[in-house]
Amino acid sequence: xxxxxxxxxxxxxxxxxxxxxxxxxKDSLSTESLIGATVFNKANxxxxxxxxxxxxxxxxxxxxxxxxxxxxxYNAQVRRFKLMRDTTIHVLxxxxxxxxxxxxxxxxxxERTQMSAVSVPVTQIKSLPAFLGxxxxxxxxxxxxxxxxxxxxxxxxxVRGGGxxxxxxxxxxxxxxxxSHLFGFFSVFNADAIxxxxxxxxxxxxxxxxxxxxxxxxxxKEGNMKKFHGEGAVGIVSAKLTLEGxxxxxxxxxxxxGRRTYIDILAKPxxxxxxxxxxxxxxxxxYYFYDLTAKVNYRFSEKNRIFLSxxxxxxxxxxxxxxxxxxxxxxxxxKFESGLKWGNITGAFRWxxxxxxxxxxxxxxxxxRYRFFVxxxxxxxxxSESNYFSSLYQSGINDWSGKIVFDYLPSPEHYIRYGVNxxxxxxxxxxxxxxxxxxxxxxxxxxxxxxxxSLFFEDDIRLTTRLKANAGIHWSGFSVRSKxxxxxxxxxxxxxxxxxxxxxxxxxxxxxxxxxxxxNSNVGLPTDLWVPTTDKxxxxxxxxxxxxxxxxxxxxxxxxxxxxxxxxxxxxxxxEGATFLDTxxxxxxxxxxxxxxxxxxxxxxxxxxxxxxxxxxxxxxWSMRKFEQINNGLQFPYKYDRRHDLSITxxxxxxxxxxxxxxxxxxxxxxxxxxxxxxxxxxxxxxWRRPGVYYEYGPRNGYRMEPYHRMDLSISFIKKKNWGExxxxxxxxxxxxxxxxxxxxxKTDVNTGKFIFEQYSIFxxxxxxxxxxxx
Numbered sequence: 001x002x003x004x005x006x007x008x009x010x011x012x013x014x015x016x017x018x019x020x021x022x023x024x025x026k027d028s029l030s031t032e033s034l035i036g037a038t039v040f041n042k043a044n045x046x047x048x049x050x051x052x053x054x055x056x057x058x059x060x061x062x063x064x065x066x067x068x069x070x071x072x073x074y075n076a077q078v079r080r081f082k083l084m085r086d087t088t089i090h091v092l093x094x095x096x097x098x099x100x101x102x103x104x105x106x107x108x109x110x111e112r113t114q115m116s117a118v119s120v121p122v123t124q125i126k127s128l129p130a131f132l133g134x135x136x137x138x139x140x141x142x143x144x145x146x147x148x149x150x151x152x153x154x155x156x157x158x159v160r161g162g163g164x165x166x167x168x169x170x171x172x173x174x175x176x177x178x179x180s181h182l183f184g185f186f187s188v189f190n191a192d193a194i195x196x197x198x199x200x201x202x203x204x205x206x207x208x209x210x211x212x213x214x215x216x217x218x219x220x221k222e223g224n225m226k227k228f229h230g231e232g233a234v235g236i237v238s239a240k241l242t243l244e245g246x247x248x249x250x251x252x253x254x255x256x257x258g259r260r261t262y263i264d265i266l267a268k269p270x271x272x273x274x275x276x277x278x279x280x281x282x283x284x285x286x287y288y289f290y291d292l293t294a295k296v297n298y299r300f301s302e303k304n305r306i307f308l309s310x311x312x313x314x315x316x317x318x319x320x321x322x323x324x325x326x327x328x329x330x331x332x333x334x335k336f337e338s339g340l341k342w343g344n345i346t347g348a349f350r351w352x353x354x355x356x357x358x359x360x361x362x363x364x365x366x367x368x369r370y371r372f373f374v375x376x377x378x379x380x381x382x383x384s385e386s387n388y389f390s391s392l393y394q395s396g397i398n399d400w401s402g403k404i405v406f407d408y409l410p411s412p413e414h415y416i417r418y419g420v421n422x423x424x425x426x427x428x429x430x431x432x433x434x435x436x437x438x439x440x441x442x443x444x445x446x447x448x449x450x451x452x453x454s455l456f457f458e459d460d461i462r463l464t465t466r467l468k469a470n471a472g473i474h475w476s477g478f479s480v481r482s483k484x485x486x487x488x489x490x491x492x493x494x495x496x497x498x499x500x501x502x503x504x505x506x507x508x509x510x511x512x513x514x515x516x517x518x519x520n521s522n523v524g525l526p527t528d529l530w531v532p533t534t535d536k537x538x539x540x541x542x543x544x545x546x547x548x549x550x551x552x553x554x555x556x557x558x559x560x561x562x563x564x565x566x567x568x569x570x571x572x573x574x575x576e577g578a579t580f581l582d583t584x585x586x587x588x589x590x591x592x593x594x595x596x597x598x599x600x601x602x603x604x605x606x607x608x609x610x611x612x613x614x615x616x617x618x619x620x621x622w623s624m625r626k627f628e629q630i631n632n633g634l635q636f637p638y639k640y641d642r643r644h645d646l647s648i649t650x651x652x653x654x655x656x657x658x659x660x661x662x663x664x665x666x667x668x669x670x671x672x673x674x675x676x677x678x679x680x681x682x683x684x685x686x687x688w689r690r691p692g693v694y695y696e697y698g699p700r701n702g703y704r705m706e707p708y709h710r711m712d713l714s715i716s717f718i719k720k721k722n723w724g725e726x727x728x729x730x731x732x733x734x735x736x737x738x739x740x741x742x743x744x745x746x747k748t749d750v751n752t753g754k755f756i757f758e759q760y761s762i763f764x765x766x767x768x769x770x771x772x773x774x775x
Contacts, residue, residue, distance in 0.1 A: 020357035022057040028092035037071035046412035057409040115505040116202030129712035133235035133768035138187035143647040145602035145617035155187040161598025161623030162213025165517030174346040177370035192242040193257035203493040203507030206458035206472025212542035223253030235770035252298040260290040307350040314343030334380035342372030360407040371396030398426040415460040423452040478514040483535040513540040568596035594627035614650040631700035659716040666709040671701035705741040724775035737765040
């Protein structure tokens with residue numbers, strides 16, 4: 001509130017000969033907000049860009065103006081008028097695949113202060129080849145330099161040597177704690193409901209906090225305020241449908257989008273037939289996921305607007321087996337049921353208010369919940385004696401949050417943001433309930449209640465015609481039990497124009513993180529546990545510096561090269577042999593904290609507009625970890641330390657009816673730990689080892705699997721109909737059927753004592769076909 005009063009005071013003291021033009025920039029057909037669109041004065045190139053709600057504000061001297069409004073992939077608009085007073089101008093831009101002859105000066109890559117940022121148009125994401133025909137936002141981000149996947153088919157992100165818990169994933173400003181469906185093969189985000197995606201992997205503005213490696217900021221569509229529209233798709237594993245339209249024309253709108261797999265439905269006849277032929281028991285196995293996204297917004301006046309958005313989704317897996325006995329007749333009978341369920345719920349209420357033409361405020365209240373369950377249930381009747389046993393393991397995290405953020409634009413030389421945020425966390429680190437013959441025993445960890453607080457101030461400031469900087473400070477605090485942690489986090493990112501087309505950029509950022517993810521796996525299983533910083537475990541922190549060059553060619557091509565160095569403190573790892581199901585020990589006693597560092601060089605060139613689009617990304621990188629009680633205290637490669645990473649994506653449109661796209665990726669193999677010696681003893685020292693064979697392992701992650709490479713292709717046949725548009729999309733994943741390493745099993749020849757390394761691959765060439773429609 002104090003900062004708001006100061007802002008208004010400064011506003012009141014500004015030169016009265018200057019006036020402010022403000023308003024919203026939107027798509028002319030869908031009325032969706034254009035995030036990051038630009039407006040500038042053609043006379044002196046003073047300009048600004050829209051925020052995540054499409055709002056802009058530009059203060060200029062009174063007199064004749066020629067303003068250019070532009071956005072990538074849209075026809076630019078020019079407005080000429082005489083500025084005599086504060087003026088509101090709302091702009092609707094028309095989409096176009098080709099740039100017009102209007103000179104576009106603002107928001108080119110070499111002029112942006114922000115570095116280490118990735119912004120890919122959703123339309124471009126949807127045109128790329130899709131795994132099993134399912135467009136996936138997170139897999140598209142994996143194709144960017146500095147970003148790696150967790151493994152074959154996985155939608156997880158490992159950014160500049162960081163782990164999956166070090167990514168802050170925001171859906172309409174709400175943290176999403178598990179972003180995976182189907183054990184990591186799909187993400188939870190339905191691209192049809194997404195308006196804008198931005199990933200920051202360094203040079204973080206002060207307004208972001210809570211993670212140490214990256215921020216993935218995803219904005220949902222708002223819904224069309226003019227006409228009712230819909231789109232959907234039917235593929236080989238799932239179907240989806242999105243509906244949007246006005247509630248009250250030009251004042252309020254809605255959008256709702258749903259998706260569900262039907263793997264369980266397709267598998268039922270196969271399982272039933274196998275039961276008849278191969279088993280005397282009744283076996284039923286099934287899996288499916290669904291997600292539902294919805295949003296409504298209402299414009300009360302030119303200055304007030306509210307949004308209400310929500311997401312919910314679940315994955316459910318079950319495996320049941322029943323004998324052929326008759327329980328009612330007193331014959332021997334048994335039934336075993338097991339299940340795995342996990343999912344997210346998020347919700348957000350937002351209020352936008354324009355205090356003055358130069359001061360924009362956003363108040364947000366959010367809720368986020370992630371949880372998973374592992375259950376077993378067994379009943380049996382043997383010789384008229386009944387037995388019952390069940391177990392239920394559950395874990396999760398709940399968040400309530402409130403945030404107030406202000407955008408203040410006193411002049412074209414300053415874009416000031418400041419705000420406060422508070423989060424109330426409830427952690428359930430894992431508890432199990434065991435029931436035998438109706439007597440229940442509860443084991444595990446108690447819930448932990450924590451508070452997380454932050455405030456920030458940043459200014460995107462133009463110091464000279466060539467030098468621009470984004471400088472700010474972020475403070476965060478965390479209260480848990482009797483402990484309170486706090487950390488000041490300075491951030492600065494600078495840009496200097498060497499020529500009108502070429503700039504050099506540099507950044508430094510310090511980040512803090514108070515939540516951790518405990519994982520034993522490579523594939524982002526739902527059994528990964530979210531736990532807090534405690535009085536025993538310190539918060540994670542990172543320092544990152546980056547230096548790079550950016551250039552623009554002919555307003556169509558962008559090219560950048562960046563080098564970075566990052567250090568990480570208090571990263572978490574399970575002790576050797578510890579797992580989430582071991583409830584005998586407190587989870588805090590099963591983990592270690594250590595250090596990490598990563599460094600590398602990234603090259604990226606992109607073409608965003610025209611009938612031919614795509615990008616090439618290459619990364620040369622190193623990522624290391626060090627724990628006192630692992631690998632004899634010596635530094636070792638992180639399991640996703642990947643020396644070389646290359647991706648090429650191309651999309652070509654032939655007229656209005658055919659679109660061809662392709663992706664080729666190459667990456668150095670992942671690191672694994674392998675044995676260097678085997679001992680044959682009889683009897684075995686414990687029941688978990690292979691009988692008589694014991695291994696001595698070499699250095700941690702001291703062996704690399706074979707390189708990974710793959711090509712995906714797709715072709716779309718598009719046809720306009722009276723009711724809208726339809727597409728048939730035919731594609732292939734792993735087109736030349738490369739046997740990429742997924743897992744390596746180690747065996748020992750008892751006679752010779754030699755090791756046998758057996759490689760397993762999971763995906764050969766996979767064809768797909770899907771039907772998409774819009775109306």
